[in-house]
Each structure stands twice: as C-alpha cells, then as structure tokens.
Amino acid sequence: MESYKELFNEYIKMYRPYINQLNALLVEFNLTTAQWSIMNFVFREGAKTIGDISLYQNVEKPTTTKLVQKLIELGYVEIYAGDDKRVKFVQLSNEGLAVYSKVRRKIDHFQNSLLEGISEDDRLIVVRILKGISDKIETYKG
Template structure:
C-alpha cells in the first residue's frame, strides 16, 4: 500500500475511537468535543466573536451559535456586546475557566497515556505532518 494511503487510513482508524473516548471524558461536564474546542480557543486566544469561532471550527455560524448557547446554558461562557451591537463577544465565565482547568488536567493525562512509548521527536514529526495536511484543506 502506498504510504499516503497508509497515513490517511491510520488517521481515520484512530479518529473515531479518540473522539469517542474524549467525549466520554468531557461528558462529566456535559461537554462535547465541539464545545470543548470553543473553550480551548477562547482560553488560548481570549474573547472571540461567533464569526471568529465559526472560522476556527470551519462550521456555519448557526451551528456555532447553538454550541455557544449550550455553553451559556451550562454557565461556562458569557456573551457581551461588541462596539457594534450586532456583534456578540464570547468569553469564558469564571465557572468556565474553572471547568477548563479541570478538564485540561484530565485531557492532558489521557493524551500523555496515549502517547506513551512515542518519542518526542516522533510526536513532533506527526504534529508537523498533520499541520501541513491541514493547511491544504
């Protein structure tokens, strides 16, 4: 089998089981990976608009709005009006920041366990390859 096929076959074979296990971890806080991704983005980069989040997740604004609304309902994010009243700014709430820290610890442990036995060099090569592929999509 050609190496490019093997690369994508292995990625596909790993993706669903990884997401399923990640969702199981996140379920203790009533979160999904899509919602976690929003919290991760806001934690790393600060408050974002719905449009910014949609671009980051590569989904339509109505989908992002539903995900953000669930995070609001959970008390994990807050919405503030921007300079233009039509623009909504999303930021982590105090509770969201606390939950982020607790989940980050669990996810770090999970990911470290999965990558045990894989050298730092190998991890960096895989990360670089995936980033290159992602930039072409």
C-alpha cells in the same frame, strides 16, 4: 499498500475511537468535543465572536451559535457587547474557567498516556505532517 494510503487509513482508524474516548471524559461536564473545542479556543485566544469561532471550527455560524448557546446554558461562557454594540463576544465565565481547568487536566493526562513511548521528535514530526496536510486541504481545488 502505498504509504499515503496507509497514513490516511491509520488516521481514520484512530480518529473515531479518540473522539469517543474524549467524549467519555467530557460527559461528566455535560460537554461534547465541539463545545470543548470552543472553550479551548476562547481560553487560548481570548474573547471571540461567533464568526471567529465558526472560522476556527470550520462550521457554519448557526451551528456555532447553537453550541455557544448550550455553553451559556451550562454557565461556562458569557456574551458581552463590543464597542460596536452589534458585535457580541464570547468569553469564558468564572465557572467556565474552573471547568476548563478540570477538563484540561483530564485531557492532558489522557493525551499524554496515548503518547507514552513516542519521542518528542516523533511527536513534532507528526504535528508538522498533519499541519501540512491540513493546510493543503484548505486550498485543495480538486
């Protein structure tokens, strides 16, 4: 099999089981991977608008709005108005920060266990390759 086919086959083969395991870790916090991704993004980048989150997630604003609404219901995020009252920002609540810390520890443990025996150099190569492919997907015209 050509190497490009093998690369994408292995990625596809890995993706679903990884997401399933991640969802299993998140269930105790009533979170999905999409909701966790929002929490992680807001934690890393600071308060963001629904539009910012939608761009990051690469999903439509209504989908992001539903995900954020669920996070509000869980008490993990809160909304506040910016200087322009029409612009609303999403930030982690105090409870969200506490949950973020607990979830982050669980995910760190899970991810590190998956990478046992893989050198830092190899990890960085994979990161560089996946980032390059991701960048090309965004600009691919067919």
